[in-house]
Amino acid sequence: MRQIKNYQELLLPYSITILNSYDDALDVIQDVITSFITKDKTKIKNPKNYLIKSTINRSISLKKKLGKTVIKPDENFYDIESSYKSPDWNLIVENDFINSNLKYLNKLDMKSTAIYILKYGFNYSHNEISELLGIDPVNSRKKLSRLNSEIKTKKTSNQKETFTKTLLKKIKKRNMEELEKFLMSLN
Numbered sequence: 001m002r003q004i005k006n007y008q009e010l011l012l013p014y015s016i017t018i019l020n021s022y023d024d025a026l027d028v029i030q031d032v033i034t035s036f037i038t039k040d041k042t043k044i045k046n047p048k049n050y051l052i053k054s055t056i057n058r059s060i061s062l063k064k065k066l067g068k069t070v071i072k073p074d075e076n077f078y079d080i081e082s083s084y085k086s087p088d089w090n091l092i093v094e095n096d097f098i099n100s101n102l103k104y105l106n107k108l109d110m111k112s113t114a115i116y117i118l119k120y121g122f123n124y125s126h127n128e129i130s131e132l133l134g135i136d137p138v139n140s141r142k143k144l145s146r147l148n149s150e151i152k153t154k155k156t157s158n159q160k161e162t163f164t165k166t167l168l169k170k171i172k173k174r175n176m177e178e179l180e181k182f183l184m185s186l187n
Contacts, residue, residue, distance in 0.1 A: 007033055010048070011055040017121045018059035018113075024066075028058045049132050056117070060110045108147070111135070115143050 008029055015025035032054045036047070044050045108116075114133060118124040126144075130137040170178055 004033060007036075007051060011051060013122070014052060014055050014117075015059045017117055018056065019063055024062060025059070028055060028062055032058055053114075053132055056114045057110060060113055112143050112147055115140055116147055119144055 008026075011029045011032065012025055015028045016022060019025050019028070032051060035054065036051060041047070111133060115129055118129050118132065119126075124132070126137040126140045129135075129140045133140075
């Protein structure tokens with residue numbers, strides 16, 4: 001039982017970073033761990049990497065299946081009801097760099113999205129990414145470089161980026177009065 005709890009703690013940040021929903025992340029992790037427990041472990045060389053890779057892939061698949069996008073002007077930024085109460089709320093908000101780019105990442109293939117999230121969300125080296133995803137480190141660097149240039153050309157003005165960062169800081173403070181003042185100042 002303790003080992004399963006350790007797996008949950010290890011995998012939760014990966015799934016939350018992709019899904020931005022504590023409840024969905026827990027569901028994905030439960031599926032991954034259940035699948036892992038029932039698998040023949042003699043074929044799995046590195047259980048930790050297997051679990052991380054499975055969590056990332058299932059999280060991305062679920063995100064695409066649900067059709068969730070993080071940044072839409074007419075939708076909430078996060079699944080506020082469950083995420084705000086979760087112990088990992090700060091983890092969600094602190095990954096604003098990834099969150100601000102998720103609308104572009106949703107259009108990419110799973111491997112490119114995984115590379116981007118592992119590099120910027122978890123500060124993995126290209127060697128670690130290549131080991132985890134089974135690709136060449138040079139390929140990882142090239143994909144990331146292409147992604148960065150694509151995202152830079154598609155990004156909106158610096159003013160909107162500053163707005164997003166300021167908004168995230170206000171949300172993170174959890175002070176509704178301050179958040180209301182900030183939003184009212186936009187009119």
